[in-house]
Amino acid sequence: MNPEIAWPRNDYSRVPFWLHHDAAIYELEMERIFRGPAWSYLCLEAEIPNAGDFRTTWVGDTPVIVSRDKDGALHAFVNRCSHRGAMIVRSLRGNAERLVCLYHRWCYSSSGELTGLPFRKGLKGEGGMPQDFDMHAVSPRKLKLASCHGMLFGSFSDRAEPLEAYLGEFGTGIIKRFLSRPIRILGYSRQRIHGNWKLYAENLRDTYHASLLHEFFVTYGVDRATQKGGVKMDGRHRHNMNHAYASTDTQEDATAAYAGTAARLDRMQLRDRKLLEFKNEYSDGMNLAAPVFFPNALLIQINNSLATRQIRPQGVSAHEVFQTVFGYADDDAAMTRHRLISANLVGPAGLVSMEDGEAIEAVQKATRSTREGCAVIEMGGRGEVRDLAHRVTETPIRGFWSYWAELMGVEPAGAIR
Amino acid sequence: MNRLYELMAEYAMALDEDRLEDWVELFDEDCDYRIVTRENVEQGLPNVLMWCDNKNMLRDRVESYRNVNLYNPHYDRHVIGPLRFTDKKDSIFCFEAGYSLFQTSLEGESRLFSVGRYRVEAHIEGDVARLKSVTVVADTGLVPSLLATPI
Numbered sequence: 001m002n003p004e005i006a007w008p009r010n011d012y013s014r015v016p017f018w019l020h021h022d023a024a025i026y027e028l029e030m031e032r033i034f035r036g037p038a039w040s041y042l043c044l045e046a047e048i049p050n051a052g053d054f055r056t057t058w059v060g061d062t063p064v065i066v067s068r069d070k071d072g073a074l075h076a077f078v079n080r081c082s083h084r085g086a087m088i089v090r091s092l093r094g095n096a097e098r099l100v101c102l103y104h105r106w107c108y109s110s111s112g113e114l115t116g117l118p119f120r121k122g123l124k125g126e127g128g129m130p131q132d133f134d135m136h137a138v139s140p141r142k143l144k145l146a147s148c149h150g151m152l153f154g155s156f157s158d159r160a161e162p163l164e165a166y167l168g169e170f171g172t173g174i175i176k177r178f179l180s181r182p183i184r185i186l187g188y189s190r191q192r193i194h195g196n197w198k199l200y201a202e203n204l205r206d207t208y209h210a211s212l213l214h215e216f217f218v219t220y221g222v223d224r225a226t227q228k229g230g231v232k233m234d235g236r237h238r239h240n241m242n243h244a245y246a247s248t249d250t251q252e253d254a255t256a257a258y259a260g261t262a263a264r265l266d267r268m269q270l271r272d273r274k275l276l277e278f279k280n281e282y283s284d285g286m287n288l289a290a291p292v293f294f295p296n297a298l299l300i301q302i303n304n305s306l307a308t309r310q311i312r313p314q315g316v317s318a319h320e321v322f323q324t325v326f327g328y329a330d331d332d333a334a335m336t337r338h339r340l341i342s343a344n345l346v347g348p349a350g351l352v353s354m355e356d357g358e359a360i361e362a363v364q365k366a367t368r369s370t371r372e373g374c375a376v377i378e379m380g381g382r383g384e385v386r387d388l389a390h391r392v393t394e395t396p397i398r399g400f401w402s403y404w405a406e407l408m409g410v411e412p413a414g415a416i417r
Numbered sequence: 418m419n420r421l422y423e424l425m426a427e428y429a430m431a432l433d434e435d436r437l438e439d440w441v442e443l444f445d446e447d448c449d450y451r452i453v454t455r456e457n458v459e460q461g462l463p464n465v466l467m468w469c470d471n472k473n474m475l476r477d478r479v480e481s482y483r484n485v486n487l488y489n490p491h492y493d494r495h496v497i498g499p500l501r502f503t504d505k506k507d508s509i510f511c512f513e514a515g516y517s518l519f520q521t522s523l524e525g526e527s528r529l530f531s532v533g534r535y536r537v538e539a540h541i542e543g544d545v546a547r548l549k550s551v552t553v554v555a556d557t558g559l560v561p562s563l564l565a566t567p568i
Contacts, residue, residue: 092456093460185462186462186463186464187454187457187460187462187463187464187465188454188456188457188462188464188558189454189464189466189558189560190454190456190558190559190560191559191560191562191563192559192560192561192562193562194562213487215485215486215487216481216485216486219484219485268480268484268485270477271473271474271476271477272471272473272474272477275474275477320559325464336463340463340464340465340468341468341470343464343465343468344465344467344468344469344478347466348466348560348563348564349452349466349467349560349563349564349565351478351481351486354486354488354563354564354565355486355487355488355563356563357562357563358487358488358489358562358563361489361562
């Protein structure tokens with residue numbers, strides 16, 4: 001059964017607010033997107049480098065274990081005991097030959113196979129499991145797993161296209177840019193935003209909010225809409241990237257463009273400029289790159305701070321943003337320090353990112369009470385969704401909704417894709 | 418010792434009364450302030466939520482809050498537990514203390530925002546106690562909404 005959505009327009013330039021508040025929509029998203037043919041970001045290979053390493057993660061609201069077996073092969077499977085449904089692994093990470101559920105000590109291999117359970121044959125000829133009990137048949141559900149340059153993605157669906165095709169040249173190319181050298185994990189941060197997960201997905205596809213909401217960007221010249229940059233998408237418009245090139249505008253351009261806004265372009269100077277120092281380490285010269293992959297992943301570079309983010313939906317009105325901060329394995333101590341200082345810009349306390357949580361919560365609070373209200377998504381144009389060589393656009397949001405509607409089975413008549 | 422208790426009392430009150438500039442003045446010029454999470458510390462990972470490695474970076478952050486950043490309007494309330502002295506290196510006192518930080522919205526709804534401990538290095542010169550370094554190790558790694566004003 002498909003839900004009834006009265007889309008006012010077939011190009012998603014109007015999106016009903018109630019889609020962020022409806023429990024039935026949320027359940028359907030878990031089924032048709034997160035347990036459907038989309039590829040969700042799981043973790044980085046560098047987090048489980050050794051045989052027996054595992055990490056726990058989430059695909060939508062399904063708990064998942066990602067592990068490396070004794071032969072080095074990678075696996076992902078549902079973190080739920082076949083027996084009575086307890087979470088098999090309750091720690092964040094570890095290394096083990098076998099994983100044991102605490103409840104009745106059912107044992108799993110690191111490839112997710114049920115390999116044994118106590119009292120299977122009973123005691124002194126009494127009790128135990130039936131002789132024909134098939135451990136393989138009840139083993140936890142496995143995900144298809146694929147790596148793109150060490151970024152691990154999983155899908156629950158046999159209908160999922162190959163990961164390379166899903167990401168497209170756009171996706172595989174930009175991931176390679178970030179991960180072509182061995183990386184080192186610097187740590188994690190987490191943020192719970194009291195808003196629907198799609199509001200965060202939209203936020204990541206809206207390049208023009210950055211230089212308005214995040215006034216720090218503009219005031220201190222990290223990122224301004226007047227810099228050279230733009231938005232790129234994959235062929236299906238489900239993934240996208242906001243990007244900008246360092247030092248490609250002038251103070252005069254910016255002052256003219258931001259006249260009348262609250263931005264204080266000429267008055268504020270940091271006392272300690274190292275916060276904004278950018279050591280160019282890529283041939284393309286971008287100082288800001290934020291590729292987003294449907295449904296739950298972001299890679300982000302702001303100057304020399306690098307991270308992945310994973311969106312973890314937590315019910316219809318909350319989500320966690322789980323951030324993995326990394327550098328490169330050959331960074332010296334000074335470069336690692338520089339990356340950590342740059343990390344002041346991003347994350348839950350980031351000088352250029354803290355406002356996102358507040359903006360999303362403001363939307364969630366104010367839209368609950370309207371069944372008719374719609375978001376207006378026309379910045380950058382209506383109709384066809386396409387790449388743009390400027391940054392005054394939110395067009396990729398319409399791309400997101402078009403793929404969302406396709407997977408959910410709720411496209412309007414004559415829908416654009 | 419009393420000076421150090423008074424220092425931490427003023428630390429809490431300055432933050433709770435939104436006197437962020439006064440809070441900055443409790444630090445040395447050559448100071449270090451950082452917020453890390455227990456999750457990272459226990460894994461030996463260096464990631465920071467916030468890191469100012471001198472007083473100018475603290476001044477920059479506060480100036481940015483005052484003029485640039487937009488965050489949730491709220492009241493803070495710090496409750497700092499007893500100081501436990503761990504070491505004395507020359508004139509530097511090292512101590513730790515647990516904290517709870519509650520946030521209250523303008524409509525009066527309070528929530529536990531963060532709990533954890535401080536690891537502090539401080540010294541006393543004459544009548545004045547100052548902070549050389551403060552590392553906030555937050556048990557609350559899952560930041561509710563966003564982290565703007567310091568802990």
